[in-house]
Structure formats: C-alpha cells, structure tokens
Amino acid sequence: MKKYKYLLSLIVLTLSFMACGDQQPAFNSDSTTTESSSSGAMAKESKGSRDNTIRVLTPEASGVEVYSNVDASIDASNASEGYVMVKYTGSAAKVRMLIETPAGNTYNYLMDLDGNYDVYPLSEGSGTYKIGVYENLHDDQYAAAFTQSVSVTLKDEYSMFLYPNAYVDFNANSKAVKKGQELAASANNDIEVVQNVYHYITKNVKYDYDKAETVQSGYIPNVDSTLATNTGICFDYASLMGAMLRSQGIPTRLEIGYAGTEYHAWISVYTKETGWIDKIIQFDGTDWTLMDPTLGSYASNSQVKKTLDDTTYYQLKYKY
Structure with a gap:
C-alpha cells in the first residue's frame, strides 16, 4: 500500500464568477459604447507606425534542472523567466498542483492528466517557491505525491506575464493571437494596442449568465472559444485580452x-509609456482609469464612476 508523508484537506479554489461583481448590465445613454464593433471597420484603418508582428514566447521544459519521482516531474530550468513546467505521471483520477510563493500565498491548480508538461507562472518575485503535486483520495482530501522547493532569481518582473500559462493559454496559431495582430495593425504605440483590444472585446463579447451560474470548479478559459462565440464570464474576458496583448509583446497580468x-477576474498591463496600468480600465482617449473588460462591456459611465469612487472595491488575491 502506498504511503504518504502527510494528508491535507485542501480548500478548493472555486472559480464561480457568478455575477462578476455586484453591478448589473445597463446599456444607459451615457455608455461609452459608440464605436463600430465590426472587424471590417478595423481593417480599413491605416497602418500604424508600431510593428504588430506576432511575438509568442514558447515555454520549454529544457531538462537542465528537473526534480521528479515516479508520480510527477518539475522542470525548473527556466525559473528565471518566471515559470516552471510540471507534469503528473501517476494514476490518480484527480490531481492538484500547489505553488506556495515567497510571500506565503498559495496558488491552486487542477492539473491535466495527459502526462505532458504544463506551464505555471512564478508571479510573486524572486525567492523560494514550494511546488507540490497532490493526489485526490476522496472528497476534498488530498495527499502529497511530490513536493519540491525551488530557489528563484527572476530575470525581470515582466517576462512571466508574456508567456502563455495555465490560465492565459495560447500559441502562435491561436485565432485570438491573429485577431490581436489585426487589432494592433493601426496602432502607433503599445497604449493604442491596449485601447484597440480593450474596445474590441468590450463591444463584441457578451456576458454569459448561464455559464456563470453553472461553471464548475477548475474551469479553464479557452481564448479561441471565447473569440468564436463572443460570450464568456469575467475569467474569459481577462484571459482573451491577456492572450491578445501578450502575443503583441505587452506584459499583461x-x-x-x-x-x-x-x-x-480582471487584468493589468505594462507599457513603457505608463508603467503598470493597474486594476480596471475605462478609456476616454486621455486617461486610463479602469482595467476591467467585463465591466466595460456593459457598464455606463455613471456605474464606472461609482466603482472608481470606492478605492477598496477591487481586492487583488492572485496574479497569473
């Protein structure tokens, strides 16, 4: 009988974005949604001076620094780039991967069981990360299959927010990436790319209330599916915008x-012109004041202002 060093009851992070905030959809007369949402209109715009070449970084399990046992492998070869690759090779039917950060926060992922490496961000700076793979025994009871501490010195604070990862998953052939390139074509700088992508998503993607009420724990966004259906919950909005911007070389959390x-779920982006643009976006042509594509897809100016007036409204827990 297999022996475990210890058992633990995990508090499963349930991504049940039911209402995505307490605001209700309101297409009021003071809404900022006035521009055409058609991709045809975008295509007619003149070419901007910014290079919109697709720039997709590909995570690698290089095999230089690997920790493993019969159940799992952790490839930390590129930890300085802000990510690790982890795969499960055991026989459990449900497995979670936990990353405890240097600050003591714990990130909780439901793992794929295909035997391949998946990429996970090291998003809270340099230091020692404890990485663990846990097998489900029953209900919410899990046992440690493999754990490993990894000392990380990050190259910079941006690179991990350029790579695809478990929650912002894309590659050079993703339709979302190609759409992002199209939307960036008229831009003269990174700010205009963010503006174009934000406006496209908020004007075309509709909030899916049925999905919000039925989404299961462990749900992972599919950016191409969101783009194809033009529907989603806040997790989908943020993931899609993240994929479009990262593939244009713009760090996006x-x-x-x-x-x-x-x-x-929402996003923050980094540009050389502004540094980190945090929390939520409502773009009026001069000032970034909010960075929440879900809210921006339905909220009126008065709703946005009400949200902004409450400086404690957005409370950040995790960055991916």
Whole structure:
C-alpha cells in the first residue's frame, strides 16, 4: 500500500464568477459604447507606425534542472523567466498542483492528466517557491505525491506575464493571437494596442449568465472559444485580452480577487509609456482609469464612476 508523508484537506479554489461583481448590465445613454464593433471597420484603418508582428514566447521544459519521482516531474530550468513546467505521471483520477510563493500565498491548480508538461507562472518575485503535486483520495482530501522547493532569481518582473500559462493559454496559431495582430495593425504605440483590444472585446463579447451560474470548479478559459462565440464570464474576458496583448509583446497580468463581495477576474498591463496600468480600465482617449473588460462591456459611465469612487472595491488575491 502506498504511503504518504502527510494528508491535507485542501480548500478548493472555486472559480464561480457568478455575477462578476455586484453591478448589473445597463446599456444607459451615457455608455461609452459608440464605436463600430465590426472587424471590417478595423481593417480599413491605416497602418500604424508600431510593428504588430506576432511575438509568442514558447515555454520549454529544457531538462537542465528537473526534480521528479515516479508520480510527477518539475522542470525548473527556466525559473528565471518566471515559470516552471510540471507534469503528473501517476494514476490518480484527480490531481492538484500547489505553488506556495515567497510571500506565503498559495496558488491552486487542477492539473491535466495527459502526462505532458504544463506551464505555471512564478508571479510573486524572486525567492523560494514550494511546488507540490497532490493526489485526490476522496472528497476534498488530498495527499502529497511530490513536493519540491525551488530557489528563484527572476530575470525581470515582466517576462512571466508574456508567456502563455495555465490560465492565459495560447500559441502562435491561436485565432485570438491573429485577431490581436489585426487589432494592433493601426496602432502607433503599445497604449493604442491596449485601447484597440480593450474596445474590441468590450463591444463584441457578451456576458454569459448561464455559464456563470453553472461553471464548475477548475474551469479553464479557452481564448479561441471565447473569440468564436463572443460570450464568456469575467475569467474569459481577462484571459482573451491577456492572450491578445501578450502575443503583441505587452506584459499583461490576469488578476483574480474580489470586486466588492464577488469573486472576479480582471487584468493589468505594462507599457513603457505608463508603467503598470493597474486594476480596471475605462478609456476616454486621455486617461486610463479602469482595467476591467467585463465591466466595460456593459457598464455606463455613471456605474464606472461609482466603482472608481470606492478605492477598496477591487481586492487583488492572485496574479497569473
């Protein structure tokens, strides 16, 4: 009988973005949604001076620094780039991977069981990360199959937010990436790319209330599916925008926490012109004041202002 060093009951992170905040859809007369949403209109715009070549970084399990046992492997060869590759090779029917950060926060992932490496970000700076693979025994009871501490010195604070990862998953052939390239064609700088992508998503992707009420724990966004259906929950909005911007070389964090009392997802981006643009976006042509594509897809100016007036409304918990 297999022996485990210890058992633990994991508090499973349930990504049930039911309402994605306590705001209700309101297509009021003061809404900022006035531009054409057709891709044809975008295509007619003149070419901008910024190079919109697709720039997709590919995570690698290089095999230089690998920790493993019969159940799991952790490839930390490129930890300085802000990610590790982890795969499960055991026989459990349900497996979770936990990353404890230097600050003591724990990131909880439901793993794929295909025997291949998946990429996970090291998103809270340099230091020692504890990485563990846990097999489900029953209900919410898990046992450690393999754990390993990895000392990380990050090359910079941006690279991990350029790579695809478990929650912002894309490659050079993704339709979302190609759409991002199209939307960036008219831009003269990174700010205009963010503006174009943000406006496209908020004007074309509709909030899916049925999905919000039925989404299961462990749900992972599919950026091409969101683009094809033009529907999603806040997790989908943030992941799609993240894929489009990262593939244009713009560091983008998918952020998860609380908007009011509701569990929610939004993004922050980094540009050389502005540094990190945090929390939520409502773009009026001069000032970035909010960075929440879900809210931007339906909220009026008055709703956005009400949200902005509450400086404690957005409480960040996790960065991906």
